[in-house]
Amino acid sequence: HLGDRTMRLRKQREVVAEVLAPLRLSVTELEKLRNLMRREMEKGLSKETNSTASLRMLPTYVCNLPDGTERGNFLALDLGGTNFRVLLVQVRSKEDGGVRMKSEVYTIPPDIAQSNATELFDHIVSCIMDFYHKHNILGTSLPLGFTFSFPCSQIGLDKGILLRWTKGFSAANCVGEDVVKLLRDAIDRHEVVALVNDTVGTMMACAYVDQKCEVGLIVGTGTNACYMEEMRNVGTVEGDEGRMCINMEWGAFGDDGCISHYITPYDEKVNSESINPNQQRYEKLISGMYLGEIVRYIMLELASRKVLFKGQQPPTLKTKDVFPTKYLTNVEDPGHHYVCNILEELGMPVSTEDGLVVKEVCHTVTSRAARMCAAGVAAVVEKIRENKRMTKLDVTVGVDGTVYKMHPFFAKQLQDTVTILAPNCNVKFLLSEDGSGKGAALIAAVACQNKMPA
Structure with missing residues (x-):
């Protein structure tokens, strides 16, 4: 019996490793993603290519x-x-x-x-x-x-x-x-x-506290970023003096197919079942609206391959949104009792090994989200550094959003990966306090102070 159990566990390990392998991105793959984001940023900023770019790079x-x-x-x-x-x-x-x-x-x-x-x-x-x-x-x-x-x-x-x-x-x-x-x-x-835009408000609220804040980032139900760009690089607006905040609308990065290499069969299922198929492809890999669904499809795959839930596909697991993203936060608690309780409440036959596998799936999906988000942040801060012609840049990113705030390791994984992908930038992350309220008022305050023409 011991031999049978060992064989079963070994098979389970092999199948889990094979299914999760496409989500475990190497530094080289993340560097390629960072470079793709940078290329799309340039396309979105250029007057000639803006209309075909997946990043809208909207002037604010x-x-x-x-x-x-x-x-x-x-x-x-x-x-x-x-x-x-x-x-x-x-x-x-x-x-x-x-x-x-x-x-x-x-x-x-x-x-x-x-x-x-x-x-x-x-x-x-x-x-x-x-x-x-x-x-x-x-x-x-x-x-x-x-x-x-x-x-x-x-x-x-x-x-x-x-x-x-x-x-x-x-x-x-x-x-x-x-x-x-x-x-x-x-x-x-x-x-x-x-x-x-709420992303811009986040940046402004943090810039009031920290003068080095030049980037706004939201990782919640959706994801987006903005940053201060040199006017000389913004081909879609007249004038090249000074700077302007650009709302990237980066959730749509990859809608032209440029990140298809990173999209797994589970992402494809989430995309086809969503209300906006083939739109917001980057967002669907990172944000809270989708992470739980990615986990659900991976669990279905593992059950069909007889390494989870005794090879059964429980009916509840076939229900859309039955495994919300907040569960990915909860299962990170030490031990695996919490994940077993969640699965039992959903009516799934669960063993200790199953609990550990589901925990690993959740961890892998969140980890990929943080690392892919980091590739985007690295592209943005590197662009700011090159704009300023600096060898080393100190910059702060103002952040808001439930995934960033609530998840126990997302923020650290994001920061650690940005350090690897943007080695010439010293990037600090600052949690925004009410960017959409305070930020809006501060933008109005700055505008009044500068007496901008209406």
């Missing part, structure tokens, strides 16, 4: 980082899903307490999210008026920063055309319209100074 018209001298009271709106936040942000000197915030959260009911421009923006204004009453600021005119986390083509700091709705929104008469104008039409008393 944010040209200055905060320097700590900004002062004043600002209103910030944050619309990125079913919750809508209104914030009063008071920017003071560091001695007077720095940035203080008061906020209220309002719900956008589904019937409003799926109505039309007038009803949606009237609802937003009624929330703002409620906020003004609650905080006793009626009659004051405050500069406003608007975080609007839907795909937009910005044509100015305060102009952005909605490209498409996502996240359950489908309000009519909004796509193709300037969302700032829709908001202005609904509020005539406010000066809307800045329209902000």
Whole structure:
């Protein structure tokens, strides 16, 4: 019997190693991915090739980082899903307490999210008026920063055309319209100074704390990055003086097929079952919306090869999203009891060996996500270093997102891999505190300070 068990375990080890091998990327493969990202960045920045590049490299018209001298009271709106936040942000000197915030959260009911421009923006204004009453600021005119986390083509700091709705929104008469104008039409008393992507807000909130912050990164339900680029390199905007923040929209990296070498059969299944097949290919390897599904498909494969769950494919395991990404965080706890409990709750026949295998699968999928994300970060910081013609660059990346914040080893794996892939850059990661609220207000504050033309 002992011999049988040893043989069974050896077979299990061999099959698990074979199935997980494509997810275990070598440094050479990660360097190739970094170089591909860099090539796509150049394509997206160039006027000639922008239209065919998988990275949109969208100009944000944010040209200055905060320097700590900004002062004043600002209103910030944050619309990125079913919750809508209104914030009063008071920017003071560091001695007077720095940035203080008061906020209220309002719900956008589904019937409003799926109505039309007038009803949606009237609802937003009624929330703002409620906020003004609650905080006793009626009659004051405050500069406003608007975080609007839907795909937009910005044509100015305060102009952005909605490209498409996502996240359950489908309000009519909004796509193709300037969302700032829709908001202005609904509020005539406010000066809307800045329209902000949440990634840019993250960078700005961290730059207020750390002057070396020139990159924003989000790794949560989705993933994206932005960074400060030299205007001389931005072919899609007139002028070559100074710098501008570029919203990379890097989740779409590889939509042209350039990263197909990295895509496993399990990723392919996740992609074909998603609501946006063949879009956001890089995001589908890294972000929280997809990691649990990758693990589920790998477990199905291992069960079909008779090395997991006694060779059975439990019906629950065939249910989409039954194994959410938060489980990948939970199973990293020491020991394997937690993973066994999760699997038993899902009705799977589980042994100690099964628990250890599932834990290894989760670890491998998260590790690949962190390392692939690091290849993107390395491409960005190397670009900044070359722009500045420096042999060694000290730079800070402002980060937000549940995967980065909640997972016990994602952040360390990301940092360690960036160190290998960008050896000439000393990269520090700084967790953002409320980038989408504070960041929007700081962008408005910087814009007011610089008296940018509207």
